[in-house]
Amino acid sequence: MPAPLQLTADVLTLKLKHPFKIARHSYEEVRTVRVVLRDADGLEGLGEATPQTFYGETVATALAALNFYSDYLPETAFDLEEAERQLERVLTGNNSVRAAISTALHDLVGKRLGVPLYKLWGLDAGKAPMSTFTIGIDTPERIKMKVREAAQYPVLKVKVGRDNDREILTAIREVAPTKELRVDANCGWTVKQAIRNLPMLAEFGVTVLEQPLVRTDIDGLGEIRRHASIPVIADESCIVASDIPPLVGKVDGINIKLAKTGSLREAIRMIAIARAHHMMVMVGCMVETSIAITAPAHFTPLVDIVDLDGAALLADDPYVGATIDGGQLKIPDGPGLGVRAR
Ligand SMILES: [Mg+2]
Known part of the structure; x- marks a missing residue:
């Protein structure tokens, strides 16, 4: 059986040029979670989760969700439909995390085929x-x-x-x-x-x-x-x-x-x-x-x-x-x- 994709994740702390205010709140820096999916040949797909408390996510829930998902990684990025169905089942509610993995899978498919996503x-x-x-x-x-x-x-x-x-x-x-x-x-x-x-x-x-x-x-x-x-x-x-x-x-x-x-x-x-x-x-x-x-x-x-x-x-x-x-x-x-x- 081929080895599943490997997932690594780390937190990025990003400074803003100016403090940013919207109707709900204000902030000077943001923290996002970088996701890397690596296939058996060492090719890497990149993704980023930007958790929003408004939608029930934080950096901590994102990291926990990614850790949980590591047991469900697909063997290949190519069956995107099934991979995303699996994501929905396993990571219900963790939308920014699913977005990061979806992005990394698409990046990997594009890199494998040598074409940009568009x-x-x-x-x-x-x-x-x-x-x-x-x-x-x-x-x-x-x-x-x-x-x-x-x-x-x-x-x-x-x-x-x-x-x-x-x-x-x-x-x-x-x-x-x-x-x-x-x-x-x-x-x-x-x-x-x-x-x-x-x-x-x-x-x-x-x-x-x-x-x-x-x-x-x-x-x-x-x-x-x-x-x-x-x-x-x-x-x-x-x-x-x-x-x-x-x-x-x-x-x-x-x-x-x-x-x-x-x-x-x-x-x-x-x-x-x-x-x-x-x-x-x-x-x-x-x-x-x-x-x-x-x-x-x-x-x-x-x-x-x-x-x-x-x-x-x-x-x-x-x-x-x-x-x-x-x-x-x-x-x-x-x-x-x-x-x-x-
Ligand atoms: Mg808006």
């Missing part, structure tokens, strides 16, 4: 959209500084959802009066607040509203959508493909992130299901290295909105993979993920 999926890397750059919640002065630093990015995404939304939007428009601007309230508003805020979003030329409400209030999202003249996108309310049908008619689109979806194959299924319902598709990320950013970058030729700036927020990303020079996402051409150590 080619494995039959996609044209030239069709990758522009990526937004995210401005976290901050004081007006610091927001202006961050917007100046983000001069090369033509599209900004701004975190709102606390009590200073107008102040934040005013500060941004002082420095970037004409840039495309999208907002993400990260569950920070009520239906009433969101509907009251819609004229303010119009006043500042905001083009997309992401997750205004708590994730369970699907009908509330529908009510906001009836009042809104800009697309409403579900992020926290949409984890996996089966979350999409209840969102039909309630939002205009969904935001896919591997750390919550837990699988590259599931992400591709979500795109197909959203498209079948004429919904927009966005792909987002956590604050994480180029390993975790580059995996979804490979399927961005299939999506409308890209928000893959997580590694760009880091002070020193240990990896090089997908880049967003001048806002344009570039998918690397190397086999698998095409990611290498910096």
Whole structure:
């Protein structure tokens, strides 16, 4: 019987360029878990778990889950369908860990075949959209500084959802009066607040509203959508493909992130299901290295909105993979993920 793949995992501590605030919390560094799957020939597949307490995971649960999974490692990376089914059974709920293993398996398959993932999926890397750059919640002065630093990015995404939304939007428009601007309230508003805020979003030329409400209030999202003249996108309310049908008619689109979806194959299924319902598709990320950013970058030729700036927020990303020079996402051409150590 051939030997199963070997798994190793270690914790990465990543410093941010600036402390990052969203509606729920604030942080200066993040810890992620790097996963390496090695086959019998010594070829390595890379993955990264970015556990989110919001989705019930921590670095400690991620390490424990990886340790537990080491008894269930497949013999080869090639049967991705069965490997991911097994992952779902063995690591239910550990979504970021499953995403890391899914990524490492796909990286290994691409490396074995000598093709980048986007080619494995039959996609044209030239069709990758522009990526937004995210401005976290901050004081007006610091927001202006961050917007100046983000001069090369033509599209900004701004975190709102606390009590200073107008102040934040005013500060941004002082420095970037004409840039495309999208907002993400990260569950920070009520239906009433969101509907009251819609004229303010119009006043500042905001083009997309992401997750205004708590994730369970699907009908509330529908009510906001009836009042809104800009697309409403579900992020926290949409984890996996089966979350999409209840969102039909309630939002205009969904935001896919591997750390919550837990699988590259599931992400591709979500795109197909959203498209079948004429919904927009966005792909987002956590604050994480180029390993975790580059995996979804490979399927961005299939999506409308890209928000893959997580590694760009880091002070020193240990990896090089997908880049967003001048806002344009570039998918690397190397086999698998095409990611290498910096
Ligand atoms: Mg979001």
